[in-house]
Amino acid sequence: MPRPKQRTPELRDHVLAAALDLLARDGVGGFTARELARAADTSTPAVYELFGDKAGLVREVFFAGFRLLRARLDQLSETDDPRADLLATAACYRAFIHESPVLAEVMFSRPFSDFDPSEDERRAGASVRLFVLERVRRCIAAGRMHGDETDIAHVLVALVQGLALAENARRLGTSAKSIERRWQLALDALLVGLAPARGGGRTVTRASRGR
Secondary structure (H helix, E strand, O other), rough: OOOOOOOHHHHHHHHHHHHHHHHHHHHHOOOOOHHHHHHHHOHHHHHHHHHHHHHHHHHHHHHHHHHHHHHHHHHHOOOOHHHHHHHHHHHHHHHHHOOOOOHHHHOOOOOOOOOOOOOOHHHHHHHHHHHHHHHHHHHHOOOOOOOHHHHHHHHHHHHHHHEEEHHHOOOOOOOOHHHHHHHHHHHHHHHHHOOOOOOOOOOOOOOOOOO
């Protein structure tokens, strides 16, 4: 098969897809421009021309990870039980991190010393946070939770990311049963703690707080 020669958008997409595959297969240690060029059936100069340098390549992988995560979340159905939908969101987020551990490491743990995300890169996760925020908002509107929707969304995302990364690192337990028990404990503690007090409670949202 002849090597692609032109630096086209199609070649860029092809190389980025190959980068995701290479990262999943060989991990951070095997992620080099030379290996990527071989996997994509192109040249090392072409990789650098397309992405600038190693940091530019990692940056595009970083963005691609959040696009893939949002696409997974968009596949979730919406039911008439907002609390169950929020738990399904957490489960989907967890599954993504579990199934793509090296990509998740790039997104959340910054394993490449030559890539230090700026504020623009940190905004890459905005679409994911907005999805979670909408699920939280529905729980508040239905009276299943109370509190500031943005605060809750941030806490939930941080909780799921932290637990999932700990699970991937085998720091959450030594058996499937203990791992599931600890996930359930954490999610129950969060959701029960945010449930309205008996007798009703004032729902606090950004709008009601005048922000």
